[in-house]
Amino acid sequence: MIEFWTLAIAAVTALACALSGTFLVLKREALVSEGLAHAVLPGIVIAFALTGNRTSPLLLVGAAAMGLVMILAVQAIRRTGVVDPTASLGVVFPALFSVGVLLTSLELAGTHFHADCIIEGNLALAPLDRLELGGRDLGPRAFWSVSAALLLVSCFLLLLFKELKLLTFDGELASSLGFRPGRVHVAWLAVVSFTVVASFEAAGSILVVALMIAPAASAVLWVNDVRHVLGLAAVLALASAFAGHHLGLVMDIAPAGPMATSAGVLFLVSLALAPRGILMKGRARRRALAQMEVDLVAARLEPGQPRDWESVRGELGWTTKRFGGAVSRAVSGSAVVHDTGARTLHLSPGQAQR
């Protein structure tokens, strides 16, 4: 049963993170997830200190609000133009994170929040922390909090998909049409921040970032439509969750690490093999070049007027190997006729019109 809950928490966390991370990737602000993963920690600790109750849903909301405020503050600092944009991230978030770690060791000594859980999360133990209502056991608390995040993200996407897409692609048009892109964006960041907080305890800061960014960054290499990107990111996130959980069991380690690794491996595979990945791009370029070589050879030939192999090669200034390759491709494509005895070339009669 514990295994079932671990997997369920992992799967729901992966889904919520991937769906909320997709628009960050599309808006080219993937670093926001990194920022949030750091900024919510002091939020969690301060909200805990204020509520004095680790299981209160207020803790989630308070910490999410804190994360949102931090993100908006950093964006405001960037807009002033006084600090370099990347530097402002580098300065603010590690500082916030360290405050969080400091507060953790002061405030929460002896409680659930240990500094080492912050990085890796505590997915393995999460099923043991139950949510009880009126004496009835409703399952692990973490499951309910990530499910709430997934519900929130899904509702936002269902209601405001069109608005979110428009502001991500063309904020100025969104603004001129009256869609208030600034406010929608802040509302969306609030949802993202809530997702980060809800996923934090189970997943930890590294895994949250990996699950938010890797599935969407992989998906955009495969498909060409925002809806399909969302769908494929969800599938890849689930695959990472299942694979990571299984690996964790086999290797007898905490599942968070293998989950992040799986998401990373899926990204590397996509980067290599996807239509917009490295290999396909390279192959397309090589094919285009090969065709261009054939065309260059053919352009120097006429039908019925054989030319000397060597003099055509000399005109193009190619090595024997390169020229020979181009000629044999041209011959097999029946563009060019190669008289091997006389070592001459001429254009196939059918090619005259080209």
Add this chain to the structure above:
Amino acid sequence: MIHRSSREHSTEPLALDVEGLTVTYGKEPALWNADVRLGRGALAAVVGPNGAGKSTLLKAALGVVPRVSGRVRVLGEDPARRRRLVAYVPQRTSVDWDFPTTVLDVVMMGTYGRLGWFRRPGRNERALALGALEQMELADLAGRQISELSGGQQQRVFLARALVQDAEVYFMDEPFAGVDAVTEQSIASLLGHLAQRGKTILSVHHDLATVPRYFEHAVLLNRAVQAVGTVKEVFHRGNLDRLYGGRVPADVPEFAST
């Protein structure tokens, strides 16, 4: 209840009435006290040196950037209340063309204003978008990934999106930037057709040599508006030398100032 007519119905309201528009991004004003008045069917180029606030004029009139002061009326109405009166063609380079979507989908974004919040585009919006694509001779590219478009095609997609909005006043930010000669001609004739149908166009334009050919009105801007009027009235060497500080290339056609 009896209304006394408070509005003057005898004179038609101006298509675009910008009064005292001032915008700043920092210490210096990007746009200073700009007045621009255009009647219906005006086809106007905004010209001026780099940093003269040409894009800012459009964005502030649209309410995309906040203004320090000033008032904008489109056909006598506050454009913030009547969004459907205006269409906007941003600079082509202002968006990410690697965004995963199709040509048709981008053009359909022009219908979002009419749809309003929460409603999704349907068959109707699709038909409108296809019609606009046809008009821009892009119908066969409807399903194409936007990352595969050439610069001229991107520009025409943006114009198709503005056509779908079916507005009265069109703000365009350099619609001729980076397009080939054939596309330039088709964009110019589109602007002419729109103006003939009584639509009003205010377009940032960089190529001084083509202003007299493509436009009927000109707004000479260098943070403050230096002159507004027909091309014949205001687009002459004296004004241009003043606008560009005497650095106007010799190939700009001369116009008699009288």
